[in-house]
Amino acid sequence: MTKVLFVCSGGMSSAIVVNTLKKEAEKHGQALEVKAIGSSEVAAELENNWDVVMVAPQIKHRFDNIKKEADAYGVPCGPIPPQAYTPLGGPTLLKTLQELVK
Numbered sequence: 001m002t003k004v005l006f007v008c009s010g011g012m013s014s015a016i017v018v019n020t021l022k023k024e025a026e027k028h029g030q031a032l033e034v035k036a037i038g039s040s041e042v043a044a045e046l047e048n049n050w051d052v053v054m055v056a057p058q059i060k061h062r063f064d065n066i067k068k069e070a071d072a073y074g075v076p077c078g079p080i081p082p083q084a085y086t087p088l089g090g091p092t093l094l095k096t097l098q099e100l101v102k
Contacts, residue, residue, distance in 0.1 A: 002101060005045060006036040006080075008065055009055035017080075019057075021097070024090030033102050042066050046073045052100045053077040057085050070073075076100045 005023070008014045014036035016098035025032045037045055039062050042053070046069060053070045055063050055077065063079055070077035078100045 001031040001033055003048040003049065003051045004032055004034045004097060004099070005053045006056065007042055007053060007059065008036060009059050010038045017075065017085055017089065020087055021085060021093045024094045028094065039066060042067060042069050046070060046075060050075055052097060054097065054100070055079050057082040075084045075101050
């Protein structure tokens with residue numbers, strides 16, 4: 001099971017996108033644990049052995065800082081493409097995730 005940490009501004013706006021990613025992964029037989037958090041929670045949450053961090057488009061201005069925190073834990077981190085951050089973005093989200101965890 002791949003553990004995915006979604007980071008957005010408050011941890012709430014990602015709920016629909018998280019469900020979209022889970023459904024897309026299920027179609028491909030991939031099990032995911034996904035949690036959405038606010039950007040202020042990243043440092044504490046990284047201690048919980050996440051496999052990858054994905055950063056929402058609305059906080060791309062914080063990406064460099066979040067990536068530094070993830071790098072300190074050896075966790076791959078990447079931005080979520082804006083076109084994937086929608087209820088229809090499942091295929092793009094899953095592809096982005098797979099590229100990050102290679």
